[in-house]
Amino acid sequence: MMQKWLVTVVAGAAAWIGAAGAQDFPTRPIRVVVPYAAGGLPDTMIRLASIKMIEILGQQVVVDNRPGAGGIGACDLVAHANPDGYTLLIVDVAQTAINPALYSKLPYDTLLDFTPVSLMGISAQFLTANASVPANTLPELIKLVKDKPGQMRYGSGGIGSVHHLSMEALKTPLGLDIVHVPYKGNGQAIPAMIGGEVALVFSALPAIEGHLKAGRVKMLAVNTIKRSPQAPNVPTVSEVTGIKDYDYPPAIGILAPAKTPKAVVNRIAAAVAKAVNHPDTASRYTALGIDSVGNTPEQYAAQIRIDLVKYAKAVKTSGVKVE
Secondary structure: OHHHHHHHHHHHHHHHHHHHHHHHOOOOOEEEEEOOOOOOHHHHHHHHHHHHHHHHHOOOEEEEEOOOHHHHHHHHHHHOOOOOOOEEEEEOHHHHHHHHHHEOOOOOOOOOOEEEEEEEEEOOOEEEEEOOOOOOOHHHHHHHHHHOOOOEEEEEOOOOOHHHHHHHHHHHHHOOOEEEEEOOOHHHHHHHHHOOOOOEEEEOHHHHHHHHHOOOEEEEEEOOOOOOOOOOOOOEHHHHHOOOOOOOOOEEEEEEEOOOOHHHHHHHHHHHHHHHOOHHHHHHHHHOOOEEOOOOHHHHHHHHHHHHHHHHHHHHHHOOOEO
16 A cells, blocks of 8 residues: 555646756757758748747757758657657657558667657649640549550659658549659659649649649649648549548648657647647648648647558558668
8 A cells, every 4th residue: 555655646746847847948949850851841841930949949940951861760759769858859750651651671660769749831732734634623533544454654862762652542542554654853843744744643732823823733632631721722632532541641740859848848749730830830831731730649640640551551552661
């Protein structure tokens, strides 16, 4: 009985100390590790959000770019950092869900080595066709492909990219025979689609907006679970095809090392949510093709668990595996 009482007292004291520590957090600059080079989407997002986060938290937010190897090194670094809230990681689904499905061995475990903080935003990807494609809607495209199997080509930002897996998750349940042409990034795939080298790509709106206005391309659907406020007239893949829970946009969020005190995580999450939903930040996100989110640690954790299952299935369907 005495031992049980001591455990309860110690646990209660630890919780009180953690909460008290969070009230003072942060007392020094916070480092956010970015698994991409400067200028990439996650890098730009954290730099924009940090303007407001600095005001909210009263400390500097230092961006530390660690590009390469699909973000594996950056994830490994933060997974083994001191869990005190002063080292964070900005990620997208490539690190949280696609890498675990692609690689048989990783130096980190998404669920065991990290504490989700907040989903900053999602980048809706629109299924875009060259203007010469004789289909103006997704049902028309599906019929066209079924009538001429194996004759249409789609481009992606590379094998295992979210653009690749979005199409695999679309074509497989519908039995569509479309040829995949991977490029070194969507920055090459989009010009290839505009030039007619491939017929289709999934793309963020800002990358194709000028071509849409010029009539060189057309949007057929969006790969998010709900219609994007960026283009509310464009239907989702799910509502057109009936594919349940079709939702494959790049989702960019913040992780902390596992065992970071909950009170500290909540403090950071609140600052992130307030920063990304501030009108100044949200408007700049929109210009980048990002829909601001800023949810709770629990909500982000639930989304990561869903993504792990979803992308594992998409990778298995695609037949891609990296050793």
